[in-house]
Amino acid sequence: MPKYQTHFKALGTKITLTVFSSFDQQVFAPSKKLIDYYEKLFSIYLPDSEISRINRAAGQKMIEVSTPTFDLVSLAQKISLKSWGFNAAIGPLVKEWNVGFENAHRPDATRIRQLLHQIDPQEITTKAPNLIGLQQAGMQLDLGGIAKGYIADRLKDLWAAFGVRTGIIDLGGNLLTIGNSSLHPDQKWRIGIQDPWNPRGKALRVVRMPACSAVTSGIYERNFTENHHFYHHILNPRTGYPLKTQLMGVTVFTDQSVWGEIESTRLFFNPETPVDELKKDRHFMAAVFVYQNHEIRILK
Incomplete structure (x- = not known):
């Protein structure tokens, strides 16, 4: 089935929007304007x-x-x-x-x-x-851990207003799939879990899901080494240092992208959260944990 895409830079990353009807391409221009609008509100x-x-x-x-x-x-x-x-x-x-x-x-x-x-x-x-x-001088808000999810959800609202029934919103790896997949007979989406030890786009595992958001928190893309010590960007607000963890990344599937942002951070900090507790969350659908020892754990 044909697909129609647009690519552009925004929110400090590469944006890819995909629809499967030539008529639905009309949503691309207003989508870019909406992203620009929110970037002008939220960007530090x-x-x-x-x-x-x-x-x-x-x-x-x-x-x-x-x-x-x-x-x-x-x-x-x-x-x-x-x-x-x-x-x-x-x-x-x-x-x-x-x-x-x-x-x-x-x-x-x-x-x-x-x-x-x-x-x-x-x-x-x-x-x-x-x-x-x-309240205090020197304080600074940083919504980088939640804003892309919020923006993806607002794009989904926009697409619904334009009558888009099937599509993919990709905000630099934060995915939001819309409707039933027209690419597979079972109408489920195939979502790749990034292999942390290979270039972006190389999947370690492929998960089959209905329409959902897929958000990953991981330490394998933004990091540096200083004096032979490895430091990543996920800072522990209790200590002020990068979180000590056995994880490489956790990908969370939710019904709303903003909750994918929230839950991916929550599970990165608390990977032993009981499944029963997760299932009480109406937004949660599944999670995939990838550990530094190459172990993979899936919760559904």
Whole structure:
């Protein structure tokens, strides 16, 4: 069956949108505009974004923001307070380590102790309808661990409004499949689990799933070595250092992409979470754990 795609750079990554009807290509242009709109709200790398404005005003005043920013920050704070590993206030630590960029480095212990006092999510203040503030100077929001999922879900809403019944939204590896797959007789999607020891696109395992989101948290793409020590980008907000783990990555399948972001971080920090507890989560569908010893564990 023919497929129609568009590729472009946004959100600091490569975006690929796929539809299976030539008529559905009409959704590509508004999709790009919607991604650009959200990037201008959420990006910490754009000085005029709403998140950047909140960060600059830390310890001084609250900032009036759009409804999407208010909603996403409110959700991010709620999840941060559960202590599952995700912390929307971790910006100062992320900036200091700078993993994934040329000047990535291990900060000294004194600096890390200082920054741990600036990442308390309880000091994020939200006031309806649309005011957000950071109580302490030096605090910084960083929604990088949740924003792509939120944006993917809003794209899905847009595609539904355009009548797109089947498609794939790929925001740099964060996948969201829509409708039944027209590529296979069983109408299930085939989703590859990235092989951490091979180039991007090489699958270690292929999972068959209905329409879902697939989000991965892993240590194999953004990392560096300093003085013969390996450091990755998933920072533990309790210690200020990269999380000590036996995992290489965990891929989580959920019904909504924002919950895929949340659950992939939760399970990366807490891989022994009981299956019964996971099944209480109405968003959870399945998870694949890949360990540094090459072991694979699947929960469904």
